[in-house]
Amino acid sequence: MYNDKxxxxxxxxxxxxxxxxxxxxxxxxxxCGAIEIPPTMTSRYDAERFGIRGAATPRQADVxxxxxxxxxxxxxxxxxxxxxxxxxxxxxxxxxxxxNGGMYWDSYNTINVLDKYLPVDVYINGCxxxxxxxxxxxxxxxxxxxxxxADGWDKYKKNLDYYKENQKKVITNWVMPDFNW
Amino acid sequence: MSENKLHNEQKLLxxxxxxxxxxxxxxxxxxxxxxxxxxxxxxxxxxxxxxxSGYTAFTHMxxxxxxxxxxxxxxxxxxxxxxxxxxxxxxxxxRDNGTLPNIDFIWRQANTYEREIRxxxxxxxxxxxxxxxxxxxxxxxxxxxxxxxxxxxxVEKTYFYRPGREDAKDVREYVQERTDEELPDFAKxxxxx
Ligand code: SF4
Numbered sequence: 001m002y003n004d005k006x007x008x009x010x011x012x013x014x015x016x017x018x019x020x021x022x023x024x025x026x027x028x029x030x031x032c033g034a035i036e037i038p039p040t041m042t043s044r045y046d047a048e049r050f051g052i053r054g055a056a057t058p059r060q061a062d063v064x065x066x067x068x069x070x071x072x073x074x075x076x077x078x079x080x081x082x083x084x085x086x087x088x089x090x091x092x093x094x095x096x097x098x099x100n101g102g103m104y105w106d107s108y109n110t111i112n113v114l115d116k117y118l119p120v121d122v123y124i125n126g127c128x129x130x131x132x133x134x135x136x137x138x139x140x141x142x143x144x145x146x147x148x149x150a151d152g153w154d155k156y157k158k159n160l161d162y163y164k165e166n167q168k169k170v171i172t173n174w175v176m177p178d179f180n181w
Numbered sequence: 182m183s184e185n186k187l188h189n190e191q192k193l194l195x196x197x198x199x200x201x202x203x204x205x206x207x208x209x210x211x212x213x214x215x216x217x218x219x220x221x222x223x224x225x226x227x228x229x230x231x232x233x234s235g236y237t238a239f240t241h242m243x244x245x246x247x248x249x250x251x252x253x254x255x256x257x258x259x260x261x262x263x264x265x266x267x268x269x270x271x272x273x274x275x276r277d278n279g280t281l282p283n284i285d286f287i288w289r290q291a292n293t294y295e296r297e298i299r300x301x302x303x304x305x306x307x308x309x310x311x312x313x314x315x316x317x318x319x320x321x322x323x324x325x326x327x328x329x330x331x332x333x334x335x336v337e338k339t340y341f342y343r344p345g346r347e348d349a350k351d352v353r354e355y356v357q358e359r360t361d362e363e364l365p366d367f368a369k370x371x372x373x374x
Contacts, residue, residue, distance in 0.1 A: 073318040100343040108325045108332050109317065113341040170339060173319040 012148060019062070019088065020142040021051035026061035028081065031068015033095040033128040045131040052138055058084040063141070066118075068128065069097035069110045072170045075117060079167055080176055082118055082156075089153045090141055093123045094134070102127055116166045119152030189264045190214050193234055201226055215269040223272055224282050227257060231287060236261050236268050239288035244298045246328045251276050253304055257284075276327075280305045301326035 029037065040047045041054065055061035058081045070078060082091070093114045096102035101112035114120055121144060124137035144150040156163060168174055190208045197203060197216060205217040218226055230236040236259040245254040252273045259268040274281055283306040285292035295306045296315045303324040314320070323330045357364055 076318070100346055101340075105346065106333050106336050108330070108335050111340055112336070113343050116341050166341075171319070172321065 016146050016148060020145040023050075023052045023063050023090075023138065023141070024055035024061045025052060025063045025065055026058055026081065026085070027054045027056060028058075028064070028078075029067045030070050030074050030078065031095065031097055033067035033097075036128050036131055036134060037065070037067065040131040040134045045135060047131075047135060047138070050135065050138060050142070052135075058082075059086060061085055062088065063090045063092060064118075065092050065094055066098050066114055066120075067094045069095075069102065069104045069107075070114065071109050072111065073109070075111055075167070076171050076176070078118070079171075087153050088145075088150070090121045090145070090150055091118050091152055092137060092141065093120045094137075095129060096125055096127045099123055099125060111170060117163060117170075119155045119163075121150045121152045186211060189261075189266060193230075193266070193268065196234065197226065197229070200229060209269075212265060213267050213269070215271065217271045217273075220272050220274055220281055223257070223270065224284060224287070226270055227259070227284060227287055230259055230268060230270075234261070235263060236266075238262055239291060240267070242291060242294035242298070244302050244304065244326075246276070246302065246326070247273070248276070248328045253279055253302055255281060255298065255304070274304060278305070279303075280307055283307050283309045285309070300324060303327065 025037075029035075039045055041052075047053070052063075058064075062085075064078070064082055064085065066078065082089070091114075093099060097104055097110070098114040098120070101107075101110070104110045105112055111117060122137050122141045124133055126133055129137070141150060164178075187208055190212070193214055194206050194208065194216075198206060201218065201222055203216050203218055205215075207215055209215050216226070238260040239257070240260045241256075241258040243256050243258075245256065247254055250273075253276055254271055254273050257270040257272075259270070260266070261268065272281070281304060283295065285295060292309070292311060295309055296311045298304055299306060299309065300313070300315045300317060300320075301324055317325070322335070325332070353364060356362065
């Protein structure tokens with residue numbers, strides 16, 4: 001049955017529908033933006049009604065939130081975490097620091113453009129974005145997933161050389177095992 | 182301010198002046214006393230302030246890069262819990278191969294500050310225990326908080342730039358434009374272009 005194109009389509013729709021309503025977010029914050037996550041998750045904004053909730057370990061998570069500026073030191077950890085996550089996985093860049101460096105654009109140890117190092121599915125701008133904006137970003141991600149367009153993880157595999165080259169440009173002492181899946 | 186009000190501040194200065202050779206000493210304002218000493222006087226002054234004058238709390242330790250004088254100024258900030266006075270002890274070391282005595286046997290927490298200053302400015306502390314690498318990881322350039330480290334150039338070389346923020350300016354230029362303030366020459370010399 002799976003060889004049949006039409007039925008594959010239906011399977012995809014059901015799969016994407018299930019995926020989009022159970023986004024497990026890795027509880028990992030890098031910059032100041034992480035402070036907006038508790039209000040988003042708790043009763044006032046209640047992100048769980050969208051199926052968004054926390055996950056304790058990278059292997060159980062679907063979404064990696066990069067909540068703000070990324071020091072080269074934490075970039076190393078973020079890459080490690082991202083590569084441990086199971087497909088399909090999504091990255092949300094959170095706050096202007098991930099987009100163009102924000103107010104840390106001329107800092108000697110923070111990266112400026114996140115999508116050169118990791119494939120980003122959705123950017124949420126603002127310094128820092130309010131919970132409404134965060135939820136809007138998640139809804140956008142859900143729409144992308146439903147449409148089958150949130151394929152950052154696939155791009156990462158296909159363009160691994162490009163990403164690795166950029167990553168190794170800032171991480172001079174590369175002591176991690178290389179990506180395998 | 183009446184003389185009476187500064188009684189506690191003056192008392193400390195009088196005691197210190199009797200005991201040590203101070204390069205400079207003054208009462209900045211109420212609750213704020215400042216002295217400048219030679220590096221070799223640091224430990225005696227700090228010990229005296231702690232054991233005899235009640236400045237038992239070590240609040241902070243920081244470093245200023247006086248590139249125009251070729252010196253670093255290290256500032257030790259102590260606090261008197263009862264009289265609520267801040268006591269600043271300042272000392273200067275040369276920018277190249279400056280060394281200072283280690284004071285972490287007086288206050289343990291000074292160790293953290295000293296390691297940070299060593300990493301960020303490159304001042305050595307005699308007999309300081311702890312790995313050379315502290316906050317930065319795999320850093321192989323000049324200590325980044327030195328003023329002759331050109332951050333903008335480093336960022337340009339190392340990181341990517343997303344177009345659209347070309348209007349980002351040096352803060353000093355911006356302030357100058359807004360307030361018509363003349364920048365001193367030394368500030369111009371180390372500004373971005
Ligand atoms: S975008 Fe603003 S709030 Fe977010 S990490 Fe950067 S400085 Fe902090």
